[in-house]
Structure formats: structure tokens, C-alpha cells
Amino acid sequence: MKTIHVELGDRAYPIVIGEHAMHDTAHLKRAIQGSTVLIVTNDMVGPLYAQQLVETLKAIGKTVHVHMLPTGEQYKNLETLNTIFDVLLQQQCDRRTTLIALGGGVVGDMAGFAAAAYMRGVPFIQVPTTLLSQVDSSVGGKTGINHPLGKNMIGAFYQPQLVLTDLNVFATLPQRELSAGMAEVIKHGAIYDAAYFEWLEANTPKLMRKDSESLVHAIVRSCEIKSEVVAQDEREGGLRAILNFGHTFGHAIEAGMGYGEWLHGEAVGAGMILAADLSQRLGMLTANEVERIRRVVQAAGLPVEPPQLGIDNMINMMKLDKKSDAGYIKFVLLDGIGRAVIRDVPEDVLRATLHVCA
Amino acid sequence: MKTIHVELGDRAYPIVIGEHAMHDTAHLKRAIQGSTVLIVTNDMVGPLYAQQLVETLKAIGKTVHVHMLPTGEQYKNLETLNTIFDVLLQQQCDRRTTLIALGGGVVGDMAGFAAAAYMRGVPFIQVPTTLLSQVDSSVGGKTGINHPLGKNMIGAFYQPQLVLTDLNVFATLPQRELSAGMAEVIKHGAIYDAAYFEWLEANTPKLMRKDSESLVHAIVRSCEIKSEVVAQDEREGGLRAILNFGHTFGHAIEAGMGYGEWLHGEAVGAGMILAADLSQRLGMLTANEVERIRRVVQAAGLPVEPPQLGIDNMINMMKLDKKSDAGYIKFVLLDGIGRAVIRDVPEDVLRATLHVCA
Ligand SMILES: NC(=O)c1ccc[n+]([C@@H]2O[C@H](COP(=O)([O-])OP(=O)(O)OC[C@H]3O[C@@H](n4cnc5c(N)ncnc54)[C@H](O)[C@@H]3O)[C@@H](O)[C@H]2O)c1
Ligand SMILES: NC(=O)c1ccc[n+]([C@@H]2O[C@H](COP(=O)([O-])OP(=O)(O)OC[C@H]3O[C@@H](n4cnc5c(N)ncnc54)[C@H](O)[C@@H]3O)[C@@H](O)[C@H]2O)c1
Ligand SMILES: [Zn+2]
Ligand SMILES: [Zn+2]
Numbered sequence: 229m230k231t232i233h234v235e236l237g238d239r240a241y242p243i244v245i246g247e248h249a250m251h252d253t254a255h256l257k258r259a260i261q262g263s264t265v266l267i268v269t270n271d272m273v274g275p276l277y278a279q280q281l282v283e284t285l286k287a288i289g290k291t292v293h294v295h296m297l298p299t300g301e302q303y304k305n306l307e308t309l310n311t312i313f314d315v316l317l318q319q320q321c322d323r324r325t326t327l328i329a330l331g332g333g334v335v336g337d338m339a340g341f342a343a344a345a346y347m348r349g350v351p352f353i354q355v356p357t358t359l360l361s362q363v364d365s366s367v368g369g370k371t372g373i374n375h376p377l378g379k380n381m382i383g384a385f386y387q388p389q390l391v392l393t394d395l396n397v398f399a400t401l402p403q404r405e406l407s408a409g410m411a412e413v414i415k416h417g418a419i420y421d422a423a424y425f426e427w428l429e430a431n432t433p434k435l436m437r438k439d440s441e442s443l444v445h446a447i448v449r450s451c452e453i454k455s456e457v458v459a460q461d462e463r464e465g466g467l468r469a470i471l472n473f474g475h476t477f478g479h480a481i482e483a484g485m486g487y488g489e490w491l492h493g494e495a496v497g498a499g500m501i502l503a504a505d506l507s508q509r510l511g512m513l514t515a516n517e518v519e520r521i522r523r524v525v526q527a528a529g530l531p532v533e534p535p536q537l538g539i540d541n542m543i544n545m546m547k548l549d550k551k552s553d554a555g556y557i558k559f560v561l562l563d564g565i566g567r568a569v570i571r572d573v574p575e576d577v578l579r580a581t582l583h584v585c586a
Numbered sequence: 587m588k589t590i591h592v593e594l595g596d597r598a599y600p601i602v603i604g605e606h607a608m609h610d611t612a613h614l615k616r617a618i619q620g621s622t623v624l625i626v627t628n629d630m631v632g633p634l635y636a637q638q639l640v641e642t643l644k645a646i647g648k649t650v651h652v653h654m655l656p657t658g659e660q661y662k663n664l665e666t667l668n669t670i671f672d673v674l675l676q677q678q679c680d681r682r683t684t685l686i687a688l689g690g691g692v693v694g695d696m697a698g699f700a701a702a703a704y705m706r707g708v709p710f711i712q713v714p715t716t717l718l719s720q721v722d723s724s725v726g727g728k729t730g731i732n733h734p735l736g737k738n739m740i741g742a743f744y745q746p747q748l749v750l751t752d753l754n755v756f757a758t759l760p761q762r763e764l765s766a767g768m769a770e771v772i773k774h775g776a777i778y779d780a781a782y783f784e785w786l787e788a789n790t791p792k793l794m795r796k797d798s799e800s801l802v803h804a805i806v807r808s809c810e811i812k813s814e815v816v817a818q819d820e821r822e823g824g825l826r827a828i829l830n831f832g833h834t835f836g837h838a839i840e841a842g843m844g845y846g847e848w849l850h851g852e853a854v855g856a857g858m859i860l861a862a863d864l865s866q867r868l869g870m871l872t873a874n875e876v877e878r879i880r881r882v883v884q885a886a887g888l889p890v891e892p893p894q895l896g897i898d899n900m901i902n903m904m905k906l907d908k909k910s911d912a913g914y915i916k917f918v919l920l921d922g923i924g925r926a927v928i929r930d931v932p933e934d935v936l937r938a939t940l941h942v943c944a
Contacts, residue, residue, distance in 0.1 A: 317735035348741045377675035383706045
């Protein structure tokens with residue numbers, strides 16, 4: 229078992245990573261105060277893994293309820309959220325009940341927001357089961373749901389007591405979801421740690437074969453990077469914005485294709501290559517560095533070419549994105565691999581980068 | 587204008603009280619950063635007061651939207667909450683949009699929770715229009731909505747930027763609502779400040795005639811007391827419990843009568859007299875002190891006799907109340923007027939107090 233300490237003052241908590249972490253009674257025992265637990269999962273992950281977790285929790289004397297949400301981003305809404313409150317109240321759960329999210333980012337975001345709002349806050353634990361949720365959504369305290377008019381528009385900043393990452397969940401994780409998570413992993417190297425990026429260049433094939441040792445290293449280093457960034461900017465005023473590398477383009481691709489066509493990570497993969505190209509045009513990356521980024525994105529099974537959505541269309545969608553302001557568009561760019569900077573970009577340079585979308 | 591500073595570290599904020607406070611551009615200007623404001627009110631208070639506030643906000647250059655909720659506690663739910671998100675998104679409100687609650691506690695609790703959750707938190711201002719919301723619900727940061735299985739079960743702790751109390755709203759406040767707010771005012775004196783309690787004994791008739799000077803004094807002193815208590819215990823672990831004086835009985839009365847039959851403040855009025863009687867039986871109040879409490883509750887137009895709900899019935903409902911634990915019931919009692927203590931009470935003494943409900 230590896231442990232990372234996320235330093236957030238009185239809301240500090242550990243991320244524990246290992247094989248069979250779901251069977252680890254010690255960490256769960258330490259993290260759960262009350263006698264009752266509600267596991268929130270979905271009807272795809274629940275049948276695969278809920279029983280293991282239930283048994284561990286029963287072994288430490290907890291009363292355990294399981295609530296399965298329907299599977300899919302389209303259910304990440306107020307109506308599904310309310311079913312969590314229904315169960316909590318039907319089971320007469322009080323303030324000492326711990327909510328455990330067992331699933332990917334969708335389950336984690338919803339269960340986390342339910343925990344933040346139920347009785348104005350009950351304890352919360354994440355057991356993330358996708359690479360993306362392990363390295364990204366379970367770190368940083370963002371929780372929430374979608375609204376028909378916007379993604380992740382309703383939510384809370386809420387930190388868990390514990391994040392428990394069990395490597396055995398990779399056994400069933402579809403390769404496409406693994407790739408999607410790799411986009412965020414590559415992003416962490418690109419924006420923050422050149423040595424980690426080099427390690428990813430060498431080890432992405434092993435990661436794609438779900439090699440345990442490599443996965444642990446990637447999850448640990450990515451969680452460290454994300455939590456370091458978040459600890460410096462918990463509420464998103466400054467530094468945290470660098471985590472949006474590749475995302476301004478990525479969001480435009482997701483929106484332009486219609487949500488759900490491309491996975492978020494796939495859009496970010498292609499988006500990072502556009503952002504690298506833009507960085508090169510502004511004199512901050514060499515052609516060779518851009519090529520290295522392209523190769524690692526490709527090795528992770530992610531698209532390296534954006535879809536042909538049209539230049540004007542892409543620009544309009546980026547202007548709608550919340551990271552932009554009227555008149556110009558702010559981008560997270562790379563000033564060398566491992567160093568992110570935030571810059572306003574002139575529209576003609578942006579158009580040159582986007583010629584591949586024409 | 588009178589100003590109270592609520593001391594909550596980086597979430598400190600002022601409560602401003604005065605005639606025509608809604609016309610006060612200075613405080614609103616200081617408290618509102620962005621250019622857009624959404625006023626959340628209801629279809630009873632909105633037609634009376636929204637226009638004034640809109641004009642003041644326009645005078646300081648803000649773009650103002652008004653959203654009217656249906657009036658009534660029965661609409662304090664997820665569905666109505668969602669209409670606030672609908673409007674925020676339809677109007678493309680961003681993170682810098684300020685939500686202003688204009689109304690009583692129902693509007694304040696809902697708008698406050700919407701502000702806490704929209705984009706994980708946007709600025710929030712309260713313009714409370716009932717005595718209860720001025721002295722109680724607008725102070726302390728609790729926001730939330732009801733669930734069919736429980737009151738105030740879903741919400742957030744969220745502090746406003748400013749509370750603006752305009753005395754002119756008393757012109758239209760029904761006498762019954764004024765009385766309901768007085769229950770909390772009397773409570774503040776009883777639990778925390780004997781001199782204030784004496785002042786209330788002398789001035790309750792003036793308050794019931796809506797005398798401005800007396801109202802200012804009561805609102806200021808009550809806000810000071812509540813915010814002092816809350817500042818020492820923001821998240822409700824200890825001291826804050828004394829604010830539940832009269833409430834264990836009160837909640838049982840509300841539940842037993844069916845919610846909405848007795849106003850919350852009416853149930854608390856009768857509840858405080860039961861709690862005083864219980865304190866006397868345990869040797870902590872004299873008969874004379876109990877009589878003083880009864881007289882001031884009566885002068886505030888509140889019931890001094892509980893409804894005949896039956897002793898066992900009352901005890902069962904109190905056991906369901908969240909302030910109790912299996913086996914015994916914890917009560918906030920008075921050890922002299924102005925000094926609250928929390929004690930487990932033997933069931934036979936409790937039954938003796940409850941004989942009036944038989
Ligand atoms: N809170 C944050 O900071 C943050 C950050 C990034 C993304 N997100 C959110 O996360 C969500 C995406 O998360 P995600 O990529 O994990 O997607 P997801 O939760 O939808 O999971 C992807 C799919 O894989 C299935 N699955 C999960 N684990 C599995 C396993 N071990 N074996 C087999 N199938 C498994 C899921 O049921 C789902 O069908 C989005 O809603 C996004 O908004 C949040
Ligand atoms: N957040 C907290 O800490 C806290 C504390 C106490 C109570 N509460 C909540 O507050 C709510 C009760 O608040 P309330 O007593 O203000 O009730 P309310 O908001 O229902 O208002 C009472 C009635 O008076 C009307 N009204 C309000 N102001 C008026 C005015 N100036 N003129 C004419 N009519 C007016 C309202 O439309 C409503 O019909 C409950 O939902 C309770 O749970 C919250
Ligand atoms: Zn992402
Ligand atoms: Zn009350």
C-alpha cells in the first residue's frame with residue numbers, strides 16, 4: 229500500500245493505493261467514525277465490486293446499505309441525486325453516516341455532492357474505479373451534477389476523509405476508459421514535471437497493458453501533482469487553472485461532437501496536441517517537443533487529430549467556454565515540457581493552429 | 587444605520603440595520619463585485635418590495651434579474667430550488683453573479699443554498715423581511731431545503747457577503763409572523779443575557795406595536811447574541827446547541843399538530859415555557875422566573891399552553907427529534923435567566939412537566 233497525504237489543513241486526508249485496497253480494514257476503520265455506511269455505486273460497477281467492499285465494512289462492524297444509480301453521464305443530474313437523499317432518509321441515516329462512492333467520476337461527483345449537502349455535510353470516502361477518477365476527479369474536492377444547460381453547474385467543494393484506490397478494478401476497466409484516464413496523466417507530466425513526462429514516454433505501453441507497478445507509479449505521481457496544485461489554490465483562483473491544459477480545445481471538441489461522442493479524455497488528448505502546437509507557434513515549444521507530446525498521446529490510444537469541426541465553429545465554442553473572456557481567449561500553454569503558463573492568444577495565431585479542423 | 591460585524595475569519599460579514607436600508611447604495615456597492623444580480627423572492631414579498639431593491643441596484647449600475655418563487659414552506663424543496671438554477675443558466679449568470687434573497691426564512695434558506703451550489707458557490711446577500719429571518723435564519727450560515735421525509739435535510743453552511751435589514755418591511759408583516767419572530771428574540775435573552783431579557787419584559791408591548799427604535803434594539807442585540815454563539819461553534823458541535831432552547835418541545839408540538847398548523851415560533855413559545863418548567867423541577871429556576879418567562883411569551887402574542895397531544899405521544903416525538911439519543915433525552919435548560927445549560931433529563935421529571943399535554 230502506498231499513501232499520499234493531501235495537505236489541506238484541517239481537511240487533510242490520505243490517498244491509499246494498492247492491490248486489494250478494498251479489503252484493507254485498517255484504513256477504512258480509521259476513516260469511518262459512525263456505525264452506518266451507504267455505498268453509492270452504479271449498476272455496472274456495483275455488481276462487480278460492491279460485495280467485496282460490503283464484506284470489508286461488515287468485518288469492521290458497520291451497518292452497510294448499497295444504493296445503485298443508473299449508469300451514465302446522462303444520469304448525473306438532480307433527479308438521480310435526489311434518489312441518494314431518499315435512501316439516506318428512508319434508512320434514517322444521521323450526521324455520522326459515511327457515504328462511500330464506488331465507481332468512476334460520475335458516481336464520485338454525485339455521491340460527493342450528496343455527502344456535502346445531506347444534513348449540510350456527512351463524512352465521505354472515495355473508492356475510484358476508473359483511472360480518470362483515481363488521478364483526477366477524486367483529488368481536489370470538486371463535486372457536483374450537471375444541469376440541462378451546463379455541465380457540473382451545481383455542486384460543492386467537499387473533501388473526503390479517505391480515497392482508497394484498489395488496483396484490482398483495472399481487471400474490468402475497458403481499454404477506452406483507460407486511455408481516457410491517460411490523457412489526464414500525460415497532462416500532469418506535461419504541465420508540472422518533465423521527469424515524469426519522460427517516464428511516461430518510456431512506460432505508457434506498460435500502463436496500457438495494466439502493469440500494476442507502473443500503474444501505482446502513475447497514480448501516485450499524478451495524485452501528488454494534482455494535490456500539490458490544488459493545495460496551493462483550493463478554490464480555483466489561480467494556479468489550479470493549469471490543470472485545464474488541453475481542456476479549452478477539448479471542451480470545444482466535446483461540445484462540437486455532441487457530448488458523449490468523444491470521451492472527455494479523448495477530446496483532451498487531441499486538445500493537448502493543439503495546445504502544444506499553439507505553444508510552438510508562440511515560440512515556447514520546439515517542434516521536437518510537440519512531436520514527443522503527440523507520440524505519448526498516441527501511445528495511450530488517444531486521438532491525435534481533432535475532428536473537422538471548422539475553425540469558426542471551434543472558436544465560437546471556445547468563446548462560450550467558461551475559461552474565456554470577451555474579446556480574447558486565455559490558454560494554458562507550455563513553456564517547455566513540464567512548465568505551464570497562462571496566456572492570452574491573438575486570434576490569428578489561434579486560427580493557424582486550428583487549420584487542422586477545417 | 588446600525589452595523590454588526592459577524593466575526594468568522596475570512597468569511598466575516600456585516601449585518602446592516604436601518605430604515606430604508608434597501609435604498610442604501612453604499613453597502614450594496616461594497617458587497618457586490620460583479621455586474622449581475624439575481625434577486626430571489628416569493629410571489630407575496632416580491633410585489634411589495636422587489637421594485638425598491640431593483641431600483642437601488644440599477645442606480646449602482648447592476649444588471650438585475652428577479653425570480654419569484656411560489657410562497658410557502660411546502661415549496662421549500664428540490665423542485666423549487668431547481669427553478670433558481672434554471673434562471674441562473676438561462677440568464678448565463680457566471681461565478682461573479684450575486685444572489686440576493688428578499689423574503690423570510692424560506693426564501694433565505696433556498697436562495698442561500700442555491701448560491702452555495704451554483705458553480706460551487708457564488709456571492710450571496712440576505713435582505714430578510716420577517717423578524718424571524720432578521721434575528722435567526724439570516725445569521726449563522728445555515729441554508730437548505732426540506733425533503734418529504736425531513737425538514738432542512740439538504741443544504742450547506744454558507745455565509746453571505748452582507749445582511750441588509752430594512753425596517754420598512756414591518757409595515758406589511760402580519761402580526762402573527764411578528765409574534766413568531768419574537769419567540770426567537772425572547773429565547774436569545776433567556777439563554778444568554780439577563781439584562782436583555784429584562785429589557786424585553788419592559789418593551790415587548792412596544793415591539794408588538796412595531797416601534798422602530800425598539801425593533802432596532804431587539805434586532806441588533808439578537809443578531810449579536812446569535813452571531814456570538816455561532817462564531818464560537820460555526821459547524822454545530824457544542825455551544826450552538828443552546829439556540830435550541832424550547833425547540834425539543836417545540837419540534838414535537840409542530841410535528842404532533844402537523845407541520846404548518848402552529849408556526850415554528852408559536853411552538854417554540856409554548857416549548858420555552860415547558861423547558862422553563864422542567865428547569866424549575868430540576869431546581870434551576872424559581873417559580874417567579876418561570877412566571878416571568880410565561881408573561882413575556884404571552885405579551886409577544888404567543889401561546890403559553892401546549893396543545894393536548896398526550897404525554898407518551900410527546901415523548902415519542904422527542905425521541906425522533908435529532909437532538910436526542912437512544913435511552914434519554916437531552917434538553918437545553920436554564921440555570922437562572924440568561925444562562926443555558928444542556929442536561930440529560932430523567933423520564934419521570936419530563937413526564938411531570940408534560941402533564942399539561944395530557
Ligand atoms: N470532480 C472533478 O474534479 C472531476 C474531474 C474530472 C472529471 N470529473 C467528472 O468525472 C466524470 C467522468 O468520470 P469517468 O471518466 O470515471 O467516467 P464514468 O464515471 O462515467 O465511468 C466510465 C464508465 O466506466 C464504467 N466503470 C467504472 N469503473 C469500472 C471498472 N473498474 N470496470 C468496468 N467498468 C467501469 C462506468 O460504469 C462508466 O460506464 C464526468 O462526469 C466528469 O465531469 C470530475
Ligand atoms: N437557516 C436558519 O438558520 C434558519 C433558522 C430558523 C428558521 N429557518 C427557516 O426559516 C423558515 C421560516 O422563516 P419565516 O418565519 O421567515 O417564514 P417565511 O419565510 O415562510 O415567511 C412567513 C410568511 O410571511 C410572508 N412575508 C415575509 N415577509 C413579509 C413582509 N415583510 N410583509 C408581508 N409578508 C411577508 C412570507 O411570504 C410568508 O408567507 C423555515 O423554513 C425555517 O426552516 C432557518
Ligand atoms: Zn479533464
Ligand atoms: Zn427556531
